[in-house]
Each structure stands twice: as structure tokens, then as C-alpha cells.
Amino acid sequence: MEHVTLNVPATAGGTIPLYLGYDLLETFLPSFLRQKDFSAVFIVTNETLAPLYGERLQERVENSHLLVVPDGERYKTLETAAWLYSRLLELGADRKSALVALGGGVIGDLTGFVAATFLRGLPLIQAPTSLLAMADASLGSKVGVDLPQGKNLVGAFKDAIAIVSDLSVLRTLPQREFKNGLAEILKAGMIGDAELFARLERGNVEPVEEILLPAIKVKANILAKDPFEHGERAYLNLGHTFGHAIEAVSQYQIPHGQAVAIGLRAAALLAERLGIASGEVRARVERTLLGLGLAGAVGGARAEALLQAMEYDKKRQRRRLRFVLIQEIGVPLIVSEVPTSLLLEVLEVICDQHSRSEWAEPESVRDA
Numbered sequence: 001m002e003h004v005t006l007n008v009p010a011t012a013g014g015t016i017p018l019y020l021g022y023d024l025l026e027t028f029l030p031s032f033l034r035q036k037d038f039s040a041v042f043i044v045t046n047e048t049l050a051p052l053y054g055e056r057l058q059e060r061v062e063n064s065h066l067l068v069v070p071d072g073e074r075y076k077t078l079e080t081a082a083w084l085y086s087r088l089l090e091l092g093a094d095r096k097s098a099l100v101a102l103g104g105g106v107i108g109d110l111t112g113f114v115a116a117t118f119l120r121g122l123p124l125i126q127a128p129t130s131l132l133a134m135a136d137a138s139l140g141s142k143v144g145v146d147l148p149q150g151k152n153l154v155g156a157f158k159d160a161i162a163i164v165s166d167l168s169v170l171r172t173l174p175q176r177e178f179k180n181g182l183a184e185i186l187k188a189g190m191i192g193d194a195e196l197f198a199r200l201e202r203g204n205v206e207p208v209e210e211i212l213l214p215a216i217k218v219k220a221n222i223l224a225k226d227p228f229e230h231g232e233r234a235y236l237n238l239g240h241t242f243g244h245a246i247e248a249v250s251q252y253q254i255p256h257g258q259a260v261a262i263g264l265r266a267a268a269l270l271a272e273r274l275g276i277a278s279g280e281v282r283a284r285v286e287r288t289l290l291g292l293g294l295a296g297a298v299g300g301a302r303a304e305a306l307l308q309a310m311e312y313d314k315k316r317q318r319r320r321l322r323f324v325l326i327q328e329i330g331v332p333l334i335v336s337e338v339p340t341s342l343l344l345e346v347l348e349v350i351c352d353q354h355s356r357s358e359w360a361e362p363e364s365v366r367d368a
């Protein structure tokens, strides 16, 4: 496989080319950048990825600079963006300069935000390096930073001019991060691709492009219909209403993907209890999460605390608590007005490490 090219929807209309293959950072990306004739190229990455991939990429791209920020969600802030603005000014960036986001979703969101705002907009190339960023964060054009009050509270829609996903870099991705990406890929199967789900159900995650490509297509199809999240784009939030509450209650100790995985189980449980989906659908979701080594329960949390976190999130966003659920694998729907008692029942199940018949706690939960 050299590489495949997909066209994913841009918010401004038209499409963004997404290149997916092996060793793309070695020759494909440098020659892509050369052809564009930018005045300069600024590669934004973090301290983990700079020695692994950033320095080598910078050597291969003419007139380029490497801007290295610390690693971690806690640096996805306005302060780091401000530091990047000042470095860009010092190094003489102009509107013909390009920014390359080389990293996971944190680098993608942060660099995208800087590209959307510096000099009212510079060309952006997303070069995602985590499975989660390849499957999810690098497409859809949402960029932004966190505030002390909450995640992703400041942001914009910024279309990249290209997305370059080099699968070779996944070799160095820690297993725990790989699993975070798997959760989002499983979500894609649940909302839009029963075959992808079945593949994961059988535990087939290799070769990775065979689960990544279908997951990207699910998101791209949804974006084509609803780029700005007026309707169908909300399907991508399956598992996330629960997931955000789980992340908040764990004080962000449980990573996003693991929280979403527990949220996927909660959504399946809720759908079953509301009579929307069968017990078989719920059981398939639980078995698949377990098979992939993804979490299904939150250790040490209380159901009431999770409910409170969900209510808080709802108030902050000034909207009703809505849940994306599934009727069947691949068939999502949105439900509001869920009785609190039912919700609490589901939250009790995901908080209880011991009350499961077909559930055993995977190693990864204890690690989290």
C-alpha cells in the first residue's frame, strides 16, 4: 500500500484531501509542502514527538522551523497559543507561511486554533500521529483550546488544506493511547458501520488501515450532511455525554477514549432499558469492549456524582440533556427526556465493578 486518498468535507464547502499510508512523513509530506511554495513552514509538535519525528521532518522540509510545546492536554491553552504567536512573529511568519500540526489531538486542536487566528488565518496541514487523531480529531475542522473552566471552550472551525496520516508512526504509540483510538473507532462502527463493528467484535484490529478507513468514512459521511453540528453531527457524540461526566468526575485521570468506552456501554444499557435496543445489542457492545481490552466500569465513582456532572455540563451548555443511543448496531438516534431514575440505574451499573454477569474488569481499567 503506497497511500490512499480520501476527500473529506470542508466546512467552507468542497473537500479536504486526506492521505493515508505508510512512511508519508519521509517523502510524501516534504514533497507536498515543497510544491505549495509556502514562504516558510512551521512544524508544531510536542516534546515527545519532536525527537521521534519532528526533527527529521524539519530536516526534510526547506525553510522550515520546529516549534516544540510540552506534552499534555494541560498545555492546550491560550498561554501556549500566545507563546506560539510570539515565536511565529520572531521567526517572521507571514500569511504565506504554513503550519503543520504534527501530533495527537492536542497538537491538532492547538495548532489549528493558532492557524485559524494568527494573522486572521494561515494554511494548516494536519499530520495526526495518534490513532484517535487519525480517526477523529484531525477531521471535522474543529479546533480550539481549553479554559480553566472547561475543555474546548474557545475555538473555531478551521479547514486544513490537507490531512496526512502516516500509519508508520503508530509503531511508537503507547498501547493505552491505541486503545483510546479504538474506542472512537468502535463508536464509528456503532453509529454508522455494522461491518466495522463486526470486525472489532471479532477482535480484528490489524491491519490498522482496515479499521481506520471505515471509521474515517463514517465521520466524513456525517460531516458531509452536517458540517456545523446542527443535527446529524451530534451522532458522533455517542457515549460522550456519559464520557464527559466520567472524565470530569475522575478529574481527567481517566483518558477521553477510555471514558468514551464506558460511555458506549452506558448508552447501550440505556437504550436497552428504554426499550429502544435489544439486550442482544447491549451484550454485543459489552463483549466487544471487553475483547478489545476497553473499560466498562468506572472504579471508585458514585452514580450521583456522575449525574451531577452531567447536569452541570447541560447547564453550562444551556441545553437539555440529550443522549445519542443506538437502535441497532449502525443505527443511531437522539433521545431527550430520559427519566432520572432510569439514568441513575444505568450509572449504578457502570459504577459497580462487581455486578456484572458477562463483564470482567480488564487490566487497562486498573492502570487508568
Ligand SMILES: NC(=O)c1ccc[n+]([C@@H]2O[C@H](COP(=O)([O-])OP(=O)(O)OC[C@H]3O[C@@H](n4cnc5c(N)ncnc54)[C@H](O)[C@@H]3O)[C@@H](O)[C@H]2O)c1
Binding pocket: 046, 048, 049, 052, 071, 072, 073, 076, 103, 104, 105, 106, 107, 109, 129, 130, 131, 132, 133, 136, 137, 138, 139, 140, 141, 142, 143, 151, 152, 169, 170, 171, 172, 173, 174, 177, 180, 256
Ligand atoms: N477537534 C476534534 O474534533 C476533536 C475530536 C476528538 C478529540 N479531540 C481532542 O483531541 C485530544 C486528544 O487527542 P489524543 O488522544 O491524540 O491525545 P494527545 O494528543 O494528548 O496524544 C496522546 C499521547 O500520545 C502521544 N503520542 C501521539 N502520537 C504518538 C506517536 N505516534 N508515538 C508516540 N507517542 C505519541 C502524545 O505525545 C501524548 O502523550 C483532546 O484534547 C480532545 O479534546 C478533538
